[in-house]
Amino acid sequence: xxxxxxxxxxxxxxxxxxxxxxxxxxxxxxxxxxxxxxxxxxxxxxxxxxxxxxxxxxxxxxxxxxxxxxxxxxxxxxxxxxxxxxxxxxxxxxxxxxxxxxxxxxxxxxxxxxxxxxxxxxxxxxxxxxxxxxxxxxxxxxxxxxxxxxxxxxxxxxxxxxxxxxxxxxxxxxxxxxxxxxxxxxxxxxxxxxxxxxxxxxxxxxxxxxxxxxxxxxxxxxxxxxxxxxxxxxxxxxxxxxxxxxxxxxxxxxxxxxxxxxxxxxxxxxxxxxxxxxxxxxxxxxxxxxxxxxxxxxxxxxxxxxxxxxxxxxxxxxxxxxxxxxxxxxxxxxxxxxxxxxxx
Numbered sequence: 001x002x003x004x005x006x007x008x009x010x011x012x013x014x015x016x017x018x019x020x021x022x023x024x025x026x027x028x029x030x031x032x033x034x035x036x037x038x039x040x041x042x043x044x045x046x047x048x049x050x051x052x053x054x055x056x057x058x059x060x061x062x063x064x065x066x067x068x069x070x071x072x073x074x075x076x077x078x079x080x081x082x083x084x085x086x087x088x089x090x091x092x093x094x095x096x097x098x099x100x101x102x103x104x105x106x107x108x109x110x111x112x113x114x115x116x117x118x119x120x121x122x123x124x125x126x127x128x129x130x131x132x133x134x135x136x137x138x139x140x141x142x143x144x145x146x147x148x149x150x151x152x153x154x155x156x157x158x159x160x161x162x163x164x165x166x167x168x169x170x171x172x173x174x175x176x177x178x179x180x181x182x183x184x185x186x187x188x189x190x191x192x193x194x195x196x197x198x199x200x201x202x203x204x205x206x207x208x209x210x211x212x213x214x215x216x217x218x219x220x221x222x223x224x225x226x227x228x229x230x231x232x233x234x235x236x237x238x239x240x241x242x243x244x245x246x247x248x249x250x251x252x253x254x255x256x257x258x259x260x261x262x263x264x265x266x267x268x269x270x271x272x273x274x275x276x277x278x279x280x281x282x283x284x285x286x287x288x289x290x291x292x293x294x295x296x297x298x299x300x301x302x303x304x305x306x307x308x309x310x311x312x313x314x315x316x317x318x319x320x321x322x323x324x325x326x327x328x329x330x331x332x333x334x335x336x337x338x339x340x341x342x343x344x
Contacts, residue, residue: 025053025065027203030097032069032117033076033084034140036105041134041192042084044216045101048196051215052208063204067092071116079105090116094124099199104136104188107158110143118144128182132195135188142166146183151255151315153178155187170315174300179252193218206268231296232282232289239281242267246274250290254297257317260286295331298324302336303343309336 029049031042046066051057053064070076070086077083094100102121104110121144125131133141138152139162147169154162156173163171172178176194177186186195193216201209212218236244249263263286264271278286294316301312313324328336 025061026063027052027199028065028096028098029199030067030069030088030092030094030100032100032102032120033078033086034102034104034117034137035109035112035114036077036079037103038105038135038188039078039080039082040190041186041188042078042103044190044193045134045196048193048200048212048216051212052200052204057215063208064200067097069120071114090120094120094129095127097124097129098203099130099132099184100124101132101134102137102140103134104138104140107136107139107161110136110139113140113143121146130182130184133183133185134192134195135186138162138185139165141183141185142169150180150183151178151185152180153185153187158187175252177252180255190218232293235282240277242269242274243277243281246278246286247289247293250286250293253317254294255315255317257290257294260290291327292331294318295328298328298336299332299339299343302340312336 027049029046031046033042049064049066050059054060054062067087068076068084069088069090069092072089073086075083075085100121102117117140121131121141125144125146131141131146133139133152135155136158138147138154139158141147142152142162142165147166149168151170151172152162152166153172153175159171159173162169172185173187176191177184177198184195184198186192193213197209197213197218200212232247236247245267246263249266250257260274261271264274267274274286278284278289282289284292298312298316301307301315302309305312307315309325310321313321316324318324318327325336328339332339334342
């Protein structure tokens with residue numbers, strides 16, 4: 001199990017000849033089904049696991065394994081009325097899974113969350129099991145007291161209520177998913193396939209992630225949600241895959257930049273090769289582009305939110321407000337405060 005989900009992991013070698021029982025799955029997921037859970041993110045996520053788990057469409061749990069958890073063995077009702085039968089209860093040890101994924105549902109259901117469910121999420125976190133929240137699963141994680149000080153990816157229609165109910169967490173509405181520490185959150189729908197693909201890529205192999213995406217007719221280079229101020233989008237048209245995927249990693253880690261060598265490691269290329277492709281496709285270095293991307297995000301936050309300059313500085317990965325203000329003045333030829341005043 002990785003120490004942090006943003007730590008670059010070398011993909012494991014693929015073994016398409018493995019059969020069930022010969023070795024443990026490389027990725028094991030326990031799905032916690034919230035009351036009136038939404039079916040689309042659960043179906044997309046688990047189907048990506050299913051397709052990555054075995055050869056062709058055989059559906060054996062070889063490279064990936066999964067279980068559905070509920071308070072007991074009674075069927076769990078989804079928001080559309082379809083029932084799913086749990087394969088394990090909340091007495092299941094969460095450490096048997098690499099990730100515990102909570103699938104949220106209708107907003108009203110999150111306001112009266114099941115105490116047993118919240119307790120299980122807390123138990124998993126105390127055991128250092130990484131957590132994933134799909135749809136309003138982020139609300140359930142926050143209700144369990146696990147999102148304080150963390151960024152949480154929510155659907156734009158839910159942002160106001162999330163802010164009111166959980167003021168100690170930072171809602172994000174402009175990404176397919178957000179990784180903060182060892183918690184992943186996603187606004188739901190088909191964006192859940194992106195989360196599954198990310199985990200499959202890290203634990204199994206890029207080839208298995210691509211297989212799942214191809215079967216599901218997904219186009220990973222096309223973000224489900226647009227990154228704000230994506231002024232560089234036209235430059236990515238026709239860019240090399242390494243450049244496109246590198247930018248995607250940067251967008252997902254605006255709040256927490258790490259060395260460019262870490263991006264290169266995730267893409268399984270050298271830093272010099274990554275730099276070369278950025279120079280050809282974007283006319284700049286990876287480090288300079290990442291800094292520019294973070295400052296564009298800061299402009300968006302200054303214009304469209306009421307967060308303080310200090311909050312925005314930390315949210316866009318700067319060590320302090322003074323460092324941020326100096327960089328922003330160089331970027332926009334004005335101070336953050338003047339930019340906010342003029343843009344409004």
